[in-house]
Amino acid sequence: MARSEDPENLRATVRAPVQLRVDYERMNLFFSDYTRNISKGGTFIKTSRPLPIGTRFLFSMAVPALSEPVQLDGEVTWILPAEAAVPRGEDPGMGIRFLFRDAQARTDFEDLVARMMEESLGVEVAQELLQRR
Numbered sequence: 001m002a003r004s005e006d007p008e009n010l011r012a013t014v015r016a017p018v019q020l021r022v023d024y025e026r027m028n029l030f031f032s033d034y035t036r037n038i039s040k041g042g043t044f045i046k047t048s049r050p051l052p053i054g055t056r057f058l059f060s061m062a063v064p065a066l067s068e069p070v071q072l073d074g075e076v077t078w079i080l081p082a083e084a085a086v087p088r089g090e091d092p093g094m095g096i097r098f099l100f101r102d103a104q105a106r107t108d109f110e111d112l113v114a115r116m117m118e119e120s121l122g123v124e125v126a127q128e129l130l131q132r133r
Contacts, residue, residue, distance in 0.1 A: 050094035
């Protein structure tokens with residue numbers, strides 16, 4: 001069941017509209033989906049097959065500026081099922097909170113997200129958004 005709170009009001013960091021390919025495995029099934037947006041703390045993966053809330057999983061994210069995908073741990077924090085998304089004109093999917101093995105891994109990834117936001121939105125807009133929270 002999806003969380004009833006509006007996820008927009010729960011975010012600790014600003015998200016940018018960045019579409020990246022995401023690959024992951026769950027119970028011997030392989031999935032390829034795309035992000036709708038990304039922040040330093042999480043992402044929204046567009047999918048009609050969201051994993052249950054609380055599911056932790058390893059996934060890879062293809063970042064155009066890198067030769068190899070970024071490997072990340074994540075946890076599903078909320079879902080937007082198709083029956084709720086379609087009437088609202090939105091994509092179904094799942095909100096993911098990134099999990100990091102240590103502070104350095106978090107810092108490295110946050111720097112990467114800041115660069116992706118700058119490339120997607122431009123330096124001035126990205127810096128303004130990143131300083132809001």
